[in-house]
Amino acid sequence: MNNIQDILREYELIREKNKEDLAQRKQALYSKFPRLKDIEKEMVKLGIDITRAILNKANSADELLEQLKKHQMDLKIEKAEILSSNNYPIDYLEPRYKCKKCKDTGYMDRVKCSCLIQKEIACLYQQSNLGENVKNENFDQFRLDYYSDEKNESGCSPMYNMKNIYMNCIRFVQDFDNQNTNLLFIGNPGLGKTFLCNSIAKYLLEQGKSVIYQVSSELIDLVRKYKFDFDNETNNSAGINELYNCDLLIIDDLGTENPTQFSGLVIYSILNKRLLNNKKTIISTNLNTDEIMKSYSERIYSRLFGNFNMYKFFGEDIRLKRHNM
Ligand SMILES: [Zn+2]
Numbered sequence: 001m002n003n004i005q006d007i008l009r010e011y012e013l014i015r016e017k018n019k020e021d022l023a024q025r026k027q028a029l030y031s032k033f034p035r036l037k038d039i040e041k042e043m044v045k046l047g048i049d050i051t052r053a054i055l056n057k058a059n060s061a062d063e064l065l066e067q068l069k070k071h072q073m074d075l076k077i078e079k080a081e082i083l084s085s086n087n088y089p090i091d092y093l094e095p096r097y098k099c100k101k102c103k104d105t106g107y108m109d110r111v112k113c114s115c116l117i118q119k120e121i122a123c124l125y126q127q128s129n130l131g132e133n134v135k136n137e138n139f140d141q142f143r144l145d146y147y148s149d150e151k152n153e154s155g156c157s158p159m160y161n162m163k164n165i166y167m168n169c170i171r172f173v174q175d176f177d178n179q180n181t182n183l184l185f186i187g188n189p190g191l192g193k194t195f196l197c198n199s200i201a202k203y204l205l206e207q208g209k210s211v212i213y214q215v216s217s218e219l220i221d222l223v224r225k226y227k228f229d230f231d232n233e234t235n236n237s238a239g240i241n242e243l244y245n246c247d248l249l250i251i252d253d254l255g256t257e258n259p260t261q262f263s264g265l266v267i268y269s270i271l272n273k274r275l276l277n278n279k280k281t282i283i284s285t286n287l288n289t290d291e292i293m294k295s296y297s298e299r300i301y302s303r304l305f306g307n308f309n310m311y312k313f314f315g316e317d318i319r320l321k322r323h324n325m
Contacts, residue, residue: 138203185197
């Protein structure tokens with residue numbers, strides 16, 4: 001899938017399939033319960049009568065309108081009773097949308113639905129990578145017992161520390177719309193930073209939020225291609241704009257990108273615009289705070305330290321345990 005036409009064609013196919021499925025369900029049920037077919041006919045006719053009555057309001061059609069609406073309600077109830085007494089769900093003869101918000105059109109009042117934005121994002125960022133990861137990496141699979149409960153010199157164990165981070169991540173997603181926090185995950189590889197990033201992404205994607213998850217080096221490459229390679233197929237400006245506008249941007253492995261003036265500029269402009277737009281960002285990095293200050297300009301690290309809640313991951317690499325258990 002390369003462009004919006006392909007995506008919209010996909011919606012069209014979904015709608016066609018919806019229609020066919022509904023027609024099949026109706027056909028099967030109408031031959032079993034002919035009364036349902038009559039009800040549908042009556043409902044269509046009633047719909048027309050009600051519109052007429054509303055248009056004729058001048059002729060004091062209020063009473064008539066009320067009668068028609070009552071009749072409509074009676075029919076709905078009768079239909080629901082037939083269905084439920086025969087062990088069908090009462091919405092069995094309603095269309096089934098993948099996205100109830102836009103009814104699989106991709107738009108609501110000409111504004112792009114979050115499901116469409118998410119598809120554009122997936123197109124550009126090959127979110128399928130994330131798709132594979134999140135199958136196994138989500139909050140339910142998180143194992144605190146992989147972390148040692150031995151306290152360090154400051155009296156805190158890796159397990160206790162992780163519990164705190166885990167709880168804050170849950171709070172972050174559950175209260176997503178009502179807060180304005182950014183998260184900065186710092187620590188050595190193999191301590192669960194990416195796991196938690198994936199868990200957060202999965203949770204929010206399921207809520208219909210637009211989420212971009214990208215490893216820092218790939219993110220810089222994408223923007224570079226977009227800026228300098230105009231013929232490239234990935235030249236998807238809507239997708240690039242989402243770096244600034246999506247509900248959540250997750251930059252994994254900050255510091256693994258090739259540090260150039262260009263990469264610094266990209267990171268700064270993304271961070272800065274998202275902060276100005278009140279858009280939330282999560283950054284994870286293997287660098288410690290000193291290394292961050294050495295690797296990035298002051299305007300970048302001042303934003304990281306000033307506008308992000310920092311969580312330090314420590315302890316032993318848990319990847320071995322995850323494979324052995
Ligand atoms: Zn939608």
